[in-house]
Amino acid sequence: MSDVFAPVLRQSLTDDLAQRIRQLIETSGYGAGDRLPTIAEMARRFGVGHPTLREALKKLETLGVLDIRHGSGVYVGKNHNTLLVSNPVFVGSVSRKLLVDLIEARIPIELKSVSLAAEHATGEHLGEMRSLLAHAEENLEDDDVLSATNMAFHRQIALASGNTVLAQLLEVLSSLFQQEQRLILDIFGSRRKDHFEHVGILQALEDRDPALAVTRMRSHLEGVREVLLKWDPNATPVR
Amino acid sequence: MSDVFAPVLRQSLTDDLAQRIRQLIETSGYGAGDRLPTIAEMARRFGVGHPTLREALKKLETLGVLDIRHGSGVYVGKNHNTLLVSNPVFVGSVSRKLLVDLIEARIPIELKSVSLAAEHATGEHLGEMRSLLAHAEENLEDDDVLSATNMAFHRQIALASGNTVLAQLLEVLSSLFQQEQRLILDIFGSRRKDHFEHVGILQALEDRDPALAVTRMRSHLEGVREVLLKWDPNATPVR
DNA sequence: GGTCAGAAAGTGATCAAATGACTTGGAGAG
DNA sequence: CTCTCCAAGTCATTTGATCACTTTCTGACC
Structure with a gap:
């Protein structure tokens, strides 16, 4: 074994602190939205300086923990x-290829999710989806709301799959290039058609029909893919 | 439109700094491994204090940028x-269900990747895969090396798919629960069988046969899934 | 001439104390 | 009862100092 002479890695105090705060959140039963002690108090309790603690907190903020x-x-x-976390400081240019790559990566993930969701979705999941689609229908003219609502619908399906990893994959994929993903509404042509496809997918889920759900989801996402492939970035820039 | 009254969000100086450093890296042509100016120098140039700059750097370090x-x-x-980034301070317990969820999420992703790789892999990609499998064969008794090498092989396939998003998904998925994913070697039974399956997959890629590659990859990953489903966490704990 | 050890210089890591910026809650006035 | 203002609490940033680690250079020894 080669690890006898592995380098001695010393974790910095701030990384150590981040880990301990993370543990504290779990062991003290803090839930989403709960308030931690003040920075001054935590610095005192951990016996460290304010800037050191702030670095640890910054790390946790970056990861969405805080x-x-x-x-x-x-x-x-x-x-x-x-x-998983999506990168908030991504600086690459969002080319058509990247958007096509994204939708092509989403297709297998979402087909698996919708298939599982047809079997595992609870009444609550389905209710939430209905609610989202109702909200989308009321906002067909408001691209920001519509795009966000549609994405939430896709995420809800992944959640209903019962597979934690799939749900989190959809979470991060839906947060990438939100502006550009919103573009899909423009180039897809008909917001109503898009919406009806979502309604059809939900219907298949409610009917507990995995094969139909997969067929409809595939058709929906392949449609998105086709229009992206035909998209001319110069003719329809991102607003 | 509802954004006329959207809250005025003021970005903190540290987040602003992180973004600017990120831009600087791109616009100044820095590549992986290149050294940035010293912290003192950057603080002077940006006209900010050391701890503020450090917080920005911490954020970028957390994201793997630095x-x-x-x-x-x-x-x-x-x-x-x-x-995408995998969460370095994840504190959940790694249950059997989570590992099964992970492998089940990997299946559609890797089937798509291997299918695309059969069409798009370059000679370089294939050469790298051969090299990895040769390395794995030499280290069938060394679990750390073997597990890491096997994972690198999977990532290389995703890279060869030519789909940026799939490649990055494999990158983050392979970094999750490395200790526990290494467990698969123990419970799979035969490291040699595992290795042969990898060799078979590479053969299909070299033959440019997407259907065969998919069939073999599916068989391989479903095998892993089956043994995970049968795994008793008490009988074979993570070492 | 080559190698090794120690010292110096450079660079990041952390602390303490002070001031500025923002949020929240309470009191008083209309 | 509602609205405005102020005080208290809390985060954000700066400055300057000291400590910890890495890299490079120099000198001694073989």
Whole structure:
């Protein structure tokens, strides 16, 4: 075995602190939205300096574990127990190829999710989906609301699959390039058609028909893919 | 439109700084492994205090954009342009269900990847895969090396797919629960059988046969899934 | 001339104390 | 009862100092 001479890695105090705060959140039963002790108090209790603690908190904020509000306090984030995080400082240019790659990666993931959801969705999941689609229908003219609602619908399906990893994959994939993903509404042509496809998918889920759900989801996503492939970035820029 | 009255969100100086450093990396042509100016120099140039700059750097380090080495300098990370990050401070317990969820999520992703790789893999991709499998064959008795090498093989396939998103998904999924994913070697039974399955997959890729590659990959991953489903966490704990 | 050890220089890590910016809650006035 | 203002609480940032680690250079020894 080669690890006898592995380098001695010393974890920095701030990384150590981040881990301990993370543990504290779990062991003290803090849930999403709960407020932690003040920064001054935590620095005192851990016996460290303010800037050191702030670095640890910054790390946890970056990971979505914490939500730090200036003047208010430090709160446990909604996604405090996430496996994956999307990169908030991504600087690459969002080419057509990248958007096509994204939709092509979503297709197998979402087909698996919808198939599982047809078997595992609870009444609550389905109710939430109905609610989302009702909200979408009321906002067919408001692209921001519509796009966000549609994405939430897709995420809800992944949640209903009962597979934690799939749910989190949809969470992060739906947060990538939100502006550009919203573009899909423009180039798809008919918001109503898009909406009807979502309604059809929900119907198949309610009917507990995995094969039909998969067929409809595939058709829906392949339609998105086709229009993306035909998209001319110069003719229809991202607004 | 509802955004006329959207809350005025003021970005903190540290988040602003993180974004600017991120831009600087791209616009100044820094590549992975390149060294940035010293913290003192950057603080002077940006006109900010040391701890503020450090917080921004911490954020970027958390995202894998930077690699900060005590006493040495600040370097651009290998994954500086990643879309997704796996959570280094995840504290959930890694149950059998979570491992099964992970493998079940990997199946559609890797089937799609291997199918695309059969069409798009370059000679270089295939050469790298051969190299990895040769390395695995030499290390069938060394679980750490073997597990890491096997995972690298899977990632290489995703890379060869030519789909950026799939490649990055495999990157993050393979980094989750490495200790526990290594368990698969124990409970799978035969490291040699596992290895032969990998060799078969590579053969199908070299033959440019997507259907065969998919069939073999599916068989391989379903085999892993089956043994995970049968796994008794009490009988074979994670070492 | 080559190698090794120690010291110096460079660089990151952490602390303490002070000031500025923001949020929340309470009191008083209309 | 509602609205405005102020005080208290809390986060955000700065400055300057000291400590911890890495890298490079120099000198001694073989």
